[in-house]
Amino acid sequence: MKLVFKGHDERYVVEQGMLNLFPGEKPVYEPIGPEDDTWAVVTLEEDTRCHVTVELSWQGKAIPYTVSVPLEGNEFQREGQRRRAIGRCFFLAAQAVTGRTPPWGMLTGVRPVKLPTRSLLAGASPEQARKEMEELYYVSPRRASLAVDCAQASAAVDRDLRDDQVSVYIGIPFCPTRCAYCSFVSADVGRTLKLVEPYLDALLRELAVTGESLRRAGKTVHSLYVGGGTPTTLSASQLTRLLEAVRRDLPVEGCVEYTVEAGRPDTIDRDKLMALREAGIGRISINPQTLEDEVLRAIGRRHSAQDILDAYALAREVGFDSINMDLIAGLPRDSFEGFCRSLNGVLALEPENVTVHTLALKKGSGLMNRPELLPSGEETARMVEYSLELLGGKGYRPYYLYRQKYMSGSLENVGWCLSGQESIYNIIMMEELQTVVSIGGGGVTKLVDRAAGTIVRQPNPKYPHDYLAALDRVLAQKEELAAHFLPDQN
């Protein structure tokens, strides 16, 4: 789509709006010729108000649209008002020309729940927050209600947060094999086995330095999450070593939640599960993604659906009473019927948490070039609709939600739980309610300043090899954490 801007250069806002309603289009910044029929001219003019006009041409239809809003407050606030006016005007013109309203309306960000959470914390009722999503952002009633349900869980956690607490993420970026759709950082352990021990040694050093910094700053750990990759790629004794170091070196006296992603059943055995239980881990994830053997093969898993059921039974036998299971709607070679069978199969196990993801492919990934293997956006949307009906009907509540770019059908990922089984870490991390200190490869520390409304991001290197090479810098950054928390004393 050819894009011409007059009076501004708000590329990001317009490109996001374009991706939202014209997912196949790419932005082209060239003059519009008489032969072009897909283009937009976005004009901004200002006096005491900001006037935006979007002329949009698509498939022979051309529609002009105008939005005018007052400009108020300081320059930072006015900047936001201009951007929102441009985003709204582009959305309305695109909606008029295509006749489409995406499920999330004009919202294109990863964290749509932040809006209703903010409203609830400012005193709005759930009904008012829902109305705001529908009327100001054109979100469908179904999605608005989903977002407000999650916002209620988020606001409940937010009200109990204390300034002297942080959450901690520990990354284990190894997996037995790589899944075809994977967008996480994980090294195929077959090829990188020799790095696991040195990686663990380095991780324990970072953990010790982080613990010292947190104690110096008077911080304690509120919730702790070990993710990846697949943490249970580590052996039972390696898991014990890691979790003993957590207890010894981090200020976890008041930690209310410990989670380990066991992830793939081909990494789970009794010894590892016992090691996790003995270390006091309360929550684990066992992630089928699907219970269809053909789909498991298509995503590159080397295990069967029966292996998933066996791993789940073993985890119950060992004593885990809080288990999450992940499913993905829109996997290659899956169908609506297959997805329904998977979801019903998972629910028959009665896990405390179920997370339903929608497939999101990174640009250039192998699967993106094999669209014939993927269910259509409409079929994926039917899968997600089915999950909303079924999970709600079985007593599960949505409690956290996020979106990704290039997500099939422009949908979302939703964490569901039985009453009282919310993962505090998931809410904190997704809604950026509290500082999360990340240790190990692939994690991003987010230093959240709630009073100032700012977030400083400090990514660790992604891959095990790069992490090991950069360890001195990583350790220095963790030493400086105390100074960050106690700026007046430095």
Ligand code: SF4
């Ligand atoms: S198990 Fe998860 S992290 Fe590992 S390769 Fe598969 S999708 Fe990626």
